[in-house]
Amino acid sequence: MNAVAVAGKAASSIATGKRAERSLRAMVFTLLLLLCMLVGFVVLTTLLVDVLQKGIGHLNREFLTNLDSRIASRAGIYPALLGSLWLMGLTAAISFPLGIGAAVYLEEFAPRNRFTAFLEVNIANLAAVPSIIYGLLGLAVFVRAMEMGRSILAGAMTLTLLILPVVIVASREALRAVPDYIRHGAYAVGATQWQTVWRQTLPAALPGTMTGMILGLSRAIGETAPLITLGALTYVNFAPTGPLDRFTAMPIQIFNWVSRPQSEYQQVAAAGIILLLAVLLTMNAVAIFLRNRYERKW
Amino acid sequence: MAERAIPVSLTRRRRRRGEQLIKVALLLCGVLSVATTLGIIGSLAFETVSFFQVVPVTTYLTGTQWGPTFTPPSFGVLPLVSATVLIAFIGIVVAFPIGLGSAIYLSEYASPRVRKVLKPALEVLAGIPTVVFGYFALTFVTPTVLERIVPGTNVFNALSAGVVIGIMIVPLVASLSEDAMRAVPFNLREAAYGMGATRRTVATRVVIPAALSGIAAGFILGLSRAIGETMIVAIAAGQIPNLTADPRAPMETMTAYIVQISLGDAPYGSIEYKTIFALGTTLFLMTLGLNVASYRFVRRFRERYE
Numbered sequence: 001m002n003a004v005a006v007a008g009k010a011a012s013s014i015a016t017g018k019r020a021e022r023s024l025r026a027m028v029f030t031l032l033l034l035l036c037m038l039v040g041f042v043v044l045t046t047l048l049v050d051v052l053q054k055g056i057g058h059l060n061r062e063f064l065t066n067l068d069s070r071i072a073s074r075a076g077i078y079p080a081l082l083g084s085l086w087l088m089g090l091t092a093a094i095s096f097p098l099g100i101g102a103a104v105y106l107e108e109f110a111p112r113n114r115f116t117a118f119l120e121v122n123i124a125n126l127a128a129v130p131s132i133i134y135g136l137l138g139l140a141v142f143v144r145a146m147e148m149g150r151s152i153l154a155g156a157m158t159l160t161l162l163i164l165p166v167v168i169v170a171s172r173e174a175l176r177a178v179p180d181y182i183r184h185g186a187y188a189v190g191a192t193q194w195q196t197v198w199r200q201t202l203p204a205a206l207p208g209t210m211t212g213m214i215l216g217l218s219r220a221i222g223e224t225a226p227l228i229t230l231g232a233l234t235y236v237n238f239a240p241t242g243p244l245d246r247f248t249a250m251p252i253q254i255f256n257w258v259s260r261p262q263s264e265y266q267q268v269a270a271a272g273i274i275l276l277l278a279v280l281l282t283m284n285a286v287a288i289f290l291r292n293r294y295e296r297k298w
Numbered sequence: 299m300a301e302r303a304i305p306v307s308l309t310r311r312r313r314r315r316g317e318q319l320i321k322v323a324l325l326l327c328g329v330l331s332v333a334t335t336l337g338i339i340g341s342l343a344f345e346t347v348s349f350f351q352v353v354p355v356t357t358y359l360t361g362t363q364w365g366p367t368f369t370p371p372s373f374g375v376l377p378l379v380s381a382t383v384l385i386a387f388i389g390i391v392v393a394f395p396i397g398l399g400s401a402i403y404l405s406e407y408a409s410p411r412v413r414k415v416l417k418p419a420l421e422v423l424a425g426i427p428t429v430v431f432g433y434f435a436l437t438f439v440t441p442t443v444l445e446r447i448v449p450g451t452n453v454f455n456a457l458s459a460g461v462v463i464g465i466m467i468v469p470l471v472a473s474l475s476e477d478a479m480r481a482v483p484f485n486l487r488e489a490a491y492g493m494g495a496t497r498r499t500v501a502t503r504v505v506i507p508a509a510l511s512g513i514a515a516g517f518i519l520g521l522s523r524a525i526g527e528t529m530i531v532a533i534a535a536g537q538i539p540n541l542t543a544d545p546r547a548p549m550e551t552m553t554a555y556i557v558q559i560s561l562g563d564a565p566y567g568s569i570e571y572k573t574i575f576a577l578g579t580t581l582f583l584m585t586l587g588l589n590v591a592s593y594r595f596v597r598r599f600r601e602r603y604e
Contacts, residue, residue, distance in 0.1 A: 105321075128522060258429075273430050
């Protein structure tokens with residue numbers, strides 16, 4: 001190496017530790033890290049390939065429109081699909097205003113005192129409560145005490161409580177990203193605090209809150225345990241027509257198929273999983289699209 | 299928090315009617331989270347107290363037989379707790395090294411461009427529904443992998459459930475650890491690099507010690523998630539209460555038993571109905587203990603750089 005190159009290198013780069021990494025131990029370490037990173041992707045790919053291989057044969061139009069059946073080849077997911085759609089619609093309708101309301105309160109109105117700090121710790125704690133506990137809460141409060149029965153409404157309210165922490169945290173981040181000069185501008189022309197929130201801050205934060213909402217819903221659509229605990233039926237041969245009907249949902253139906261001893265039902269379950277993952281993927285794609293299309297950089 | 303630096307004189311107070319009303323409504327949305335917590339504690343406590351009026355606490359906590367639906371019924375929770383702990387332990391043993399390794403790679407080795415691709419991909423793994431992981435454990439991991447390398451593996455076994463739970467919580471452990479590592483100020487790394495350290499030395503001697511509280515919090519939260527996991531164990535670990543340390547054997551966790559009873563439609567007020575709430579309380583206390591511990595960890599052992 002000649003002197004010019006050495007001088008050039010010294011001027012252009014700061015130390016990054018990369019040059020000294022030609023020892024065997026350093027390379028082995030790097031390799032191990034890469035392996036760790038790879039494990040997740042290998043498993044994910046294996047899972048997807050496995051499910052596709054087993055389920056693609058059963059995935060046809062009849063699968064979408066048939067009721068569940070005692071004969072594996074005729075089993076369809078229609079009641080569960082409609083049940084999931086009802087659940088998601090109601091959950092979105094209930095959790096959207098509640099989540100944004102709580103986020104607006106904490107971000108824009110709450111005084112900085114011990115009660116507010118308590119609220120924040122409480123929300124963080126709720127996010128770490130196992131989902132099956134929410135099922136027990138829903139069973140005791142919505143199904144029994146409020147006498148909603150094992151209905152879609154009781155399921156949607158349970159899922160709402162489950163995803164609220166996610167929605168609140170995402171909405172708060174979106175609100176926090178709106179710079180203060182927007183608020184100051186509104187105050188300067190005489191707007192009240194609420195007018196400022198409603199006309200300026202919330203519209204500016206909407207894409208972020210929508211993204212959070214969709215992420216919350218994509219968690220809710222895969223949830224199985226709380227709905228089973230709630231007493232959602234696992235063998236339902238009717239499509240729900242209203243919020244007070246009994247129901248099944250896609251993950252519950254998949255669980256039901258997996259639990260059957262006949263091996264043909266494993267393929268039916270795989271077909272259900274493909275559909276569930278396709279719905280999830282679509283929701284995530286919409287969230288990413290919204291974020292990229294509407295999110296403003298301030 | 300809403301401490302925007304806006305002088306009070308700039309905000310118009312109470313001019314529009316209803317503004318206070320809106321504020322109260324928003325406050326109620328926030329208070330709903332407290333109501334949820336109280337609801338959880340209340341509904342669990344109510345049925346648990348009436349459970350313990352039938353079953354002595356010592357029988358529940360020290361009994362080694364679990365069979366509330368047998369005649370005569372037995373209410374020893376140890377088989378369920380040991381299965382829960384064993385599977386969660388397998389899970390964290392799988393998840394922690396992989397998650398930590400991924401976090402070191404993402405935080406210290408990956409270029410911003412590589413990171414931008416890898417991180418969302420890891421989040422995809424976190425978004426897979428648990429019932430799908432359960433299917434994978436039962437129909438792929440056990441027959442295709444475990445039965446070949448671990449002789450004597452049962453169709454339903456703790457090992458497959460534990461390993462798959464571990465894979466499931468890798469993203470959680472990785473993202474919490476990575477957040478902690480990225481919070482370590484760059485001048486610490488640069489000082490080490492300036493002395494000729496390799497990236498490995500910087501990662502193991504500088505970044506990990508400095509980020510230890512966050513990494514420990516990730517470990518504990520991962521464990522808590524593994525304990526509360528339901529569908530994977532309900533599908534892959536079986537539904538036989540079994541007091542054993544053999545991971546190849548079928549066993550039933552607390553969550554799996556709650557699912558089993560819920561599927562059978564336990565009548566309100568029956569002992570089965572009360573039993574699932576007693577198990578819920580046990581589970582809630584275990585995860586709450588871990589969550590509080592992780593919170594304490596972060597607060598007490600955090601290195602401050604300001």
